Amino acid sequence: SKYGYVKRFEADDAVLPECWIVVRLDGKGFTKFTAAHGLAKPSDERALSLMDRAAQEVMHEFRDIRIAFGESDEYSFVFHKHTALYGRRASKLLSLVVSLFTAAYVRFWPHCLPDTELQQTPCFDARAVCYPNNKTLRDYLAWRQADTHINTQYNTCYWALVNSGKSGKEAQEYLKGTQTAFKNELLYREFKINYNELPARFRKGSVVFWKPPTSLDPSSRSQKHALMVQHEDIIKDAFWEQYPHILS
Amino acid sequence: SKYGYVKRFEADDAVLPECWIVVRLDGKGFTKFTAAHGLAKPSDERALSLMDRAAQEVMHEFRDIRIAFGESDEYSFVFHKHTALYGRRASKLLSLVVSLFTAAYVRFWPHCLPDTELQQTPCFDARAVCYPNNKTLRDYLAWRQADTHINTQYNTCYWALVNSGKSGKEAQEYLKGTQTAFKNELLYREFKINYNELPARFRKGSVVFWKPPTSLDPSSRSQKHALMVQHEDIIKDAFWEQYPHILS
Amino acid sequence: SKYGYVKRFEADDAVLPECWIVVRLDGKGFTKFTAAHGLAKPSDERALSLMDRAAQEVMHEFRDIRIAFGESDEYSFVFHKHTALYGRRASKLLSLVVSLFTAAYVRFWPHCLPDTELQQTPCFDARAVCYPNNKTLRDYLAWRQADTHINTQYNTCYWALVNSGKSGKEAQEYLKGTQTAFKNELLYREFKINYNELPARFRKGSVVFWKPPTSLDPSSRSQKHALMVQHEDIIKDAFWEQYPHILS
């Protein structure tokens, strides 16, 4: 048609070959959204499980995703560096991931939070970021998991203080500039909370990846479709040594 | 943290100032999705209404969207050329639009298709495209609406033929290379379908925009929040002369 | 060959259709370069003529350039918004312009500065910038010409003060925060310099464009090849009304 020329205004946004492609999504205004739905503070097992559920839906659909990491209102999906999906077009990848994730989040909300009616339409932003090698990719994932620890520890202290009568401002002042050891101490002494006994999901976030092929039956159908959801450390080498297939 | 440097790998994707920004989304694999849910062929009033419903949710949230156009499994949203939303970052805009749209699509599915259970998780791709002036923007919208007409007319013929006993292949062969007049004629003579009496929603798609301010009460709160959903021609000048506020 | 795949790492950098494309180049370290060659301060007629000469070489080669503006060690070239040259690839356009300009600058140096031997290899950076409409393009050119005035006026004062015995620092202090009127006044009272009588090239920069077609012989070969080099105001409308062919 005479209007078809407008298609030429679409820019090519294919990302550099041979780089890991991370799509990170993050809930828009989830400070309000979680409050409006009365979620447990600072971390709500059901809401986090829903995030993990949605992430699995994404991984089942896009098989070039090798690993995903989730915490709080965000999730990161790592496409294999050799993926040719949609010609590696950034907007295709990020839009499809965030759209499917969101759809699953809304669809499975009643499964994970059966007693809480969805009152607002949630949404997530997303971006695609390129990492040119394993080191930077692992540092990316370490960045997110270190963030999980920092936020969970801080927020646990914060809400413990607030629940014990302090104002939000006072709690903030009290925690300002304090170190990890101090906060652990505080939790233990004042609130009898052993930080290391909090659910691993809160402290470590969620790591989702495909089960490694076993030597017994590397082609078994079932295991190919088995996703692992773990709450382990992915900063140290151990995890990557145990599951070398993820980055291979 | 020592990992924070990975943030620097995020590229700046702000789009050129003073250009209209179109975010177009399109259902992934909706040929299968619509078939799996037994939607009316070629156009399903309920499914299209759900698309319109989701579009309104998006426009209520992002007030810099001046007009949206939907047809089939796609929707285009036009951000005002002067929008400063999220620093005009392409991935922010397209991801939030597609995510909110998808969330609303799933959330309001039971309202629009109460008798049809959602059996798969739907998702949409999205892209952001820049148009530097009113002419190219209008040509963009004309491109989509011309497409609506072409597809609806073709598909109406196709399904009429198939429903009358032809195979898909035969129907395709029969219609190959035929003109608009021939197809109208065919519908009328063979199937007693007056193309122009099909629902305007099928023939023209859906145009969504904010009600223009009235001279009586330009600041009235209610009208500011009033969205119009029309199925009118937006190719000719008349529409744009009637609603000059859209592009102003 | 087995290595040919590396070509795929080249990104597509075509710029948005229907936008004016400005390639601006600027001398690298010309503070030192001009000093090393003992050029007249603050403006050297010969050096500026050489810049204009190089600009003409560029315009003769790339006929889609409609207008160019030069001042100090910089030059801006405006490709017509409809140019299809090299598929509008940004790096092709900017590299060829800056390379040809530089080559001409070195080649014609002895013509314009016959008494000054070239002692260093000069070079220029370059960038391509898109302007989506006439207003922003004209504002771009106005930005550069306003800059010419501000710099020339300031530098004329500065060097007059320095030549009269002040140190660089003192001159700077003296001029800090002063207005246009004050500087004109200073030049006139202290140094008997009437700013408006300085060469127009210094005050207005250089505007280069193709001679407009005459009604007498619009297809005459000679005039097609005639470049105008002027030192007129291009901020006000008059220039653009006189030469409507430039942006048409």
Add this chain to the structure above:
Amino acid sequence: SKYGYVKRFEADDAVLPECWIVVRLDGKGFTKFTAAHGLAKPSDERALSLMDRAAQEVMHEFRDIRIAFGESDEYSFVFHKHTALYGRRASKLLSLVVSLFTAAYVRFWPHCLPDTELQQTPCFDARAVCYPNNKTLRDYLAWRQADTHINTQYNTCYWALVNSGKSGKEAQEYLKGTQTAFKNELLYREFKINYNELPARFRKGSVVFWKPPTSLDPSSRSQKHALMVQHEDIIKDAFWEQYPHILS
């Protein structure tokens, strides 16, 4: 100034961190340019030396360039993957490299081709390409050097045939689809040319890099400033094993 807003139209074109940045430049229309200056066919020692001379000028100025490779009318410059020069902005890097190269090419033309007057203003295009790891970077360089061999062998045959009386078209037909061995054979039998005895510069191109630090005096000033210009194989591992400092 009120026009300063136009600066915001400049897009950020910083390239991905941790990637090797290759700037490749190539003579515009050098088929004509070399013919117009009567250069030796297919390869002119003086013209190639001038290219090498210009490349050295570039490397002396931009110290983050680790290696350069030249052949025919092109040169590739490899910036270290960690370079922070100009914030890794692609247009800054490519424009400065191509501009300085061109300036040197014109400036030193009389030194390398003293008997041939420069009759046209030469120019080069340039592009910046990212390579995310050593393998792809080495494959890039191998791609260019393999090209050198293919072109030089072909062109040597072609011109030998043409000089022996064949028309250009006949020579082309004759060589079409032939293998390396056949061409070597042809050169040897028909023209007594031992391909392997052609100057290495023609067969291998030029490799320019900094002399490695010696164990004796790693900080010696002189050696730091010593550029090597070689015509060795850079496809096989030997070169890289001999000079590990280049990619380190």
